[in-house]
Amino acid sequence: MGFMKEINNDFNVRIALNIWKNIYLIRSVEEKIAKKYPEGKMRCPTHLSIGQEGVPAAWSECVRNNDFAVSTHRGHAHYLAKGGSLNAMLGELYGKVTGCCRGRGGSMHLVDTSVGFMGTTAIVGNSIPLGVGLALSAQLKETDQISCIFLGDGAVEEGAFYESVNFAVVRKLPVLFICENNLYSVYSPLSVRQPKDRNISAMVNAMGIQTSFGDGNDPMAVFDIMTKSVKCARSGEGPFFLEFSTYRWREHCGHSYDNHLNYRSEQEFEEWRLKDPLLRLEKQLFDKDVTLEAILVQKRMLIDHEIDLAFQFAEESPYPEASEAYTKVYADE
C-alpha cells in the first residue's frame, strides 16, 4: 500500500478524470463510427484514432479555448479534444447540411473555429505550414495564443515539415509541433521510409528547436510534457516539437482491422493493445481510489447517451440541397 501511495504521489485525480473523459469520448465516438461505417451512410474516407487517444486527450487539458490547432486526415480525436462540436463532426461524416463544412469536406475536413480548431487537411504535411501561419498571426497581433500542429510520422518526410520548423525557429513562433508516431504510413512501416535507428525528435532538435519524446499511451506522462512545452511556447521562448509513440489499432482508412494483410504482426498489435491508454488511466484512477469505479460507470452512461443523440442528430439531418455545391466558391459571393 505504501508503495502504491508513492507512485501515485503527484497524481492529480481531477486532471486524470478530465483526461479520462476525453479518452472515453473519443474512443466511444470512434467505436460507434466503426460499427456504423459498414452501413454505407458515412460515405467518405475515414481514418480512426482508436488506440491513439492518449495524446489528444491529455493535450486537451493543457491548451486554452482560443489556442489554435490544425490536424490531418486522422483528425477526429484532435477536433473532439479541442472541444469541437460532436454534432457538426458526425453531420459532416454523414454528408449532412449540419456538418461542420455543410458536407463539402467529409471526415478529413473538420473545423470548429469557435474553439480554435482551424481545420484538418487530407494531404500529408499540408496543414503544418498553416499552423505556423496561425502562430505568426498570433505573434503579429501580440496575443498569447499558441498554435498546435498535429502530424504523423509520415509527414516528417515531407519538405514542408522542415521548411515550417525552420521558419518557426527563425521567428520564435509560438508553435507546438505534435508528432504522433504510430510507426506506419498506411501499410508502409518506418523501415521502408526512414533509416533504421532514426530518432525523429533528436533529428528535429538539431534544427534548433526544443524537443521532447514521450510515451503517447501514458496520458499522465503526456500531460506533464505538454504542460511544460505549452508554457514554453506561450512564454515567447519559441516553438516546441513533441514526438509521442503510439499505435493505430484499426485499419489505416476504414472501420475494420487489417492485421491479416501481414504488413504488421499480430504479436506487435497485441503488444500495443496491452498499452491501451484508456485501461492504463482507469487502472491508475482505481488504484488511487476504488470508489471511482462507480463514478466512471455513471460518466460512461452520460457520454454514451450524448453520443447516441449526436448520431441520431446526424442521421436525421437533411442533406444539403444539391444546388449548394455551386455556390460560395469565392469569399465575396
Add this chain to the structure above:
Amino acid sequence: MNNPAAQSKTFTESINEALVQAMTLDSQMICYGLGATDPKGIFGTTLGLEDKFGKSRVFDMPTSENAMTGVAIGAAIDGIRSVTTHQRLDFFLLALDQLVNSAAKWFYTYGRPVPITIRLIMGRGWGQGPTHSQNLHAWFAHIPGLKVVMPSTAYDAKGLLLSSIFDPNPVVFLEHRWLHNSVSDVPDGDFRIPIGKAKIVRPGKTVTIVSMSYLVVEAMLAADYLNKHGVECEVLDLRTIKPIDWPAIYYSISRTGRLLALDTGHLTGSVAAEVVARVTQHCFDQLKAAPRRLAMPDVPEPSSPGLTKGFYVRANHIVSEICAMMNLSREICEGAPIEPEPHDVPGNWFKGPF
C-alpha cells in the same frame, strides 16, 4: 514476343502486366511509389513486382513526392527508366516543381532525355471530396515537354503504358479510378499503342463526341441511346491529350460537322476548351452548328453524396447537349439514361473508401 493471345483482363491487371513486361524488357527499369510493395500494391497494379524483380528495382518510398520525383529525373538523365505512382493525382501536386521545372525542361535545355513515366490515379465520388478527386490533366497538357496519356480501356491501358515507359520523354499517365475494374480483351506479352493517336470507338456521321478516360463510358451510353433515335454519334477517344491527335478530330468533323467536346476536369481552361478552339479555327466552314462542350463545373468536388447528385457529366447531360445542338424533341432528351443509384460509385465492385 508478339503473342496474339488476348484474354479478358481488368484495367488494373493490364497495368500490372505492362509493368512486368517493361521491367522484363529493360533490366534496369525501376518502379516505386508509396505503397508499391505493400499488400494492396496500389489497387493491385504493382502486386508481385517486388518478388519478380527484387527490392532494388521495386520499392516503397518516403512520403516525399517532390524529392522522389526529382530522384526519378536524376536517374533518368543517367539512363534509368522509371515508373513512379501516386494513389491520387492530388498528392502529386507537391511534385509540380520537379515535373514542370526539371522533367519538362531538361531535354529542351540540355538535350538529355528524361524517360520517366508518372502514373497518377484520379478519384471520384464516394466522398473523395475536394482534394482526392481532382482531374488536372489540362495543367499537365499545358506544359511543353510533357506527354499526357489518359486511357479509357484495359486494352489501351496496357498498350499505352508500354509506349509511355519506352518513350524517351516524361509521360504523365492518368488512370481514372472508376475505370480500374473495367474489363477488355488484352493481348498477352508486349504490344504498343502509339502515343498521340485517338481512336474511333463508335463510328457515326451526325455528331462527333470527343472524349477521354472515364467519359468515354458515358459518351458510349449516350451514343447507344441516341442511335436508337436515329442520331449517329461518332465517339472519339483521345487516349492521349498531349499531343492531341488533331487530324483524327478534323477528319471526324469533316464528316459530321458537329462537335461536342467532353472533359473530366473543370470547364475553364480544359482540354475540351482547346478542342473547341482548334476545331473552330480549323473547321469553321464545315461546322453546321456551334461547337459545344461539357466538363466538370468550375467548383471543387464536394464530399457529400447530397452535393454530388447530378454533379458529374453523365450520359443524360451528353444527350441533352446534343438534343439542343440538333433541335431534337423533348421526348428524346428526357428519355436518356439517367444517373444510376447510388450515383457516387462506378459499380458494385467499389465499396469505398478509395
